[in-house]
Amino acid sequence: MCSRHSPKKEADYSVALNCEKQDNQENTFAEFAQMEDFSQLSFRSLRLFVAVVDQGSFSEVARREAISPSSISRVIQQMEQALQTQLLYRNTRAVSPTESGLLLAHHARQVLEQLEQAMRGLQEQELEPSGLVRINAPVVFGQRHIAPWLHELCACYPKVHIELMQTDDFIDPLHDATDLLIRIGVMADSSLQSRTLGHQHFKLAASPAYLARAGVPASPKALAQHSCLVFKGFAGSQRWFFRQPDAGWEPYNLRGVLTSNNAETLTQAAIDGIGLVVFPTWLIGDALHDGRLISVLEEYQVSTSLEAQTISAVYPNGKKTSVKVRAVIDFLLEKFGNEEWGSHPNWP
Incomplete structure (x- = not known):
């Protein structure tokens, strides 16, 4: 008497086979991951391997790549040696992937696609800033x-x-x-x-109110009798250097009534009439332009450094x-x- 499987048993058997196949593929991939010698798995070798799997022929891929079939066969052999597993079945008429070869081809396609996307992204960045x-x-x-x-x-x-x-x-x-x-x-x-x-470039400047009250300094030496607003940064307190055309830089003594590490604070203090400041034109240019500050000692160059x-x-x-x-x-x-x-x- 011939025995038959019930539909439920056949379904269970099919699921079991699929699970076993998936487990085998995962185990094979895990074996790949444990390999230490991946020196032969270049992007070029992966691309050639996938092409052979897709075409089922060394000669067809060799024709498209303009290389010899023996060169492609040698690349595949090197990959098999590196992975310690057979990737292709070979006969006189065609080649076909082993189970390990199918698994590698599946993941290699994903890797090659991601590489292509990355290359496209880099090319787009070269064309348009992003x-x-x-x-x-x-x-x-x-x-x-x-x-x-x-x-x-x-x-x-x-x-x-x-x-x-x-x-x-x-x-x-x-x-x-x-x-x-x-x-x-x-x-x-x-x-x-x-x-x-x-x-x-720097300017020595003060407000109209301060100059009306304290007078305009006639020379850099007169700064010793004026109220000066001094910036103090990480390198220490600012020094003021002056020179006339065709002369060298000379430092002058200051009477600092206010020192701060904040340039905006000192600029506002100068506008409010507290004293004189030496600041670059990019900082006090607007105040000089609208008259809130007035540049003095214009016949001198002024700086906070001996170097440009x-x-x-x-x-x-x-x-x-x-x-x-x-x-x-x-x-x-x-x-x-x-x-x-x-x-x-x-x-x-």
């Missing part, structure tokens, strides 16, 4: 001269996301996750690249600057120029 650009700028400079241009920058490059961090602390772009640093002062670090946005100071866009010294960073630098150069600070039409 992605995050981290900018760091001094607090006051960022407020006065970076923030007002952000709306236009974002409109020009809608796929670029700007992260603007403002601090007066010293920032090292090589270690502080910054793509672009606006640095003001003397540039000396050769491990960084920089583009000059402008040259920093610049406003620069600084970035790490890599082999190739990304398209998105170059786009932001070019935008800033277009807006600010490389001219005398205060003479450019976009500056006070």
Whole structure:
């Protein structure tokens, strides 16, 4: 008497076979993952292997790739040696994948597709600036001269996301996750690249009320009898240097009545008539323009350093600057120029 399986038993048996097959595939993949020698599994070898599985022929793939069938066969053999398993059944008419070969081909297709997507993404970035650009700028400079241009920058490059961090602390772009640093002062670090946005120039200034009360200093020596407002940064209190044409810089003694590490505070104090300040034109240019401050000792040049100071866009010294960073630098150069600070039409 012939025995028959019930439909339920046949279904259970089918499920059991599928589960066993899935377990075998997972075990095979786990064996792949435990292999240590993947030196032969290059993207090219994976691409050739998938092509052989799809075409079922070494010769057809060799014709398309313009290489010999023996070269492709050698690549597959190296892969089998690296994985310590047979990937293809070979005969005189065709090749077909083993169970391990089918599993590898399945995952290799996913890897190759992800690689292709990544390459397309990189090509698109080369064509159009996109992605995050981290900018760091001094607090006051960022407020006065970076923030007002952000709306236009974002409109020009809608796929670029700007992260603007403002601090007066010293920032090292090589270690502080910054793509672009606006640095003001003397540039000396050769491990960084920089583009000059402008040259920093200083003015000695006071309010009309202060000058009416204390008088206009006739020379830098007279500052010893005036109330001076002195900026104090991480390098210490600011020094004031003066020189006339064709002469050297000379420091002069100050009578500091107010010292602060905040430039806005000292600027406001000068406007309120407390004393004289020495600040760059990018900071007090608007107050000079509208008459809240008046520049004095115009026959002298004034500075806080013996060396020339610049406003620069600084970035790490890599082999190739990304398209998105170059786009932001070019935008800033277009807006600010490389001219005398205060003479450019976009500056006070």
